[in-house]
Amino acid sequence: EAEVAQSPRYKITEKSQAVAFWCDPISGHATLYWYRQILGQGPELLVQFQDESVVDDSQLPKDRFSAERLKGVDSTLKIQPAELGDSAMYLCASSYGLEGAEQYFGPGTRLTVT
Amino acid sequence: SQQGEEDPQALSIQEGENATMNCSYKTSINNLQWYRQNSGRGLVHLILIRSNEREKHSGRLRVTLDTSKKSSSLLITASRAADTASYFCATSLSGSRLTFGEGTQLTVNP
Numbered sequence: 001e002a003e004v005a006q007s008p009r010y011k012i013t014e015k016s017q018a019v020a021f022w023c024d025p026i027s028g029h030a031t032l033y034w035y036r037q038i039l040g041q042g043p044e045l046l047v048q049f050q051d052e053s054v055v056d057d058s059q060l061p062k063d064r065f066s067a068e069r070l071k072g073v074d075s076t077l078k079i080q081p082a083e084l085g086d087s088a089m090y091l092c093a094s095s096y097g098l099e100g101a102e103q104y105f106g107p108g109t110r111l112t113v114t
Numbered sequence: 115s116q117q118g119e120e121d122p123q124a125l126s127i128q129e130g131e132n133a134t135m136n137c138s139y140k141t142s143i144n145n146l147q148w149y150r151q152n153s154g155r156g157l158v159h160l161i162l163i164r165s166n167e168r169e170k171h172s173g174r175l176r177v178t179l180d181t182s183k184k185s186s187s188l189l190i191t192a193s194r195a196a197d198t199a200s201y202f203c204a205t206s207l208s209g210s211r212l213t214f215g216e217g218t219q220l221t222v223n224p
Contacts, residue, residue, distance in 0.1 A: 042204075042216050104159065105149075105156035105157040107155055
C-alpha cells in the first residue's frame, strides 16, 4: 500500500539553527499539506499545495518558515532560525482531490529545539 | 484555530466495551472526518461523513452527524486493546482544508 514518506523521523537542533524536513506524498496526489502538532493538541495546518502552487499559507510564520514543492511532487519545509517554541511534531499529508478529501498522513518528524 | 471540540478529553474502558466520543463544531461544514493517531505516529483516516448524511458505518465504527446541533459522535463497538489511541474529528469548511479538534485519548484495558 502506498504511503507518505517523511524524513528525518527525529531531529534535535539548537535554537537559531536552520532545520529542514522532507516529504514525498503518495504518487498521483496533487494536494500536499504540512501540519504542526503540539503535544496534546490536534494538528494545525501550516501550508497547503495544489501541485506546485501554494493554496493556503495563512498560518505559516513566514518570517522563519518556508515551504516549497518545486516540481509538484515532493516538498521541503524549512525553519530558519529555529526557536524553542518550534518543538513539535511536523506532519505531512497528501490527498487526491481538493474538496474535503480524506488525507493520508506520513509518520511525522519529531523536532526538539534546545 | 481549532473548530472542533472532542468530548471527553480522555476515556478509559475495558476490552469488549463500547467507546463513544463526541465532537462539536461551530460553523457549517462540507464534511466531517474522524482520524486515529497512535502515540508518536501519523494520523490514519477512519471515516468521512458528508453534511447531507446522518449516519455511516465502517466495520466496528459507527459515526453520526447532527448538523442542527453541529455535533458528531464516533462509536467503537467491542473495543480491543489495539484501539488504544487518540481520536480526532476534523471538519472541512471549504476546499480541502481540514480543521482538527484537540482529540480524545482512548485507553482500552485488556
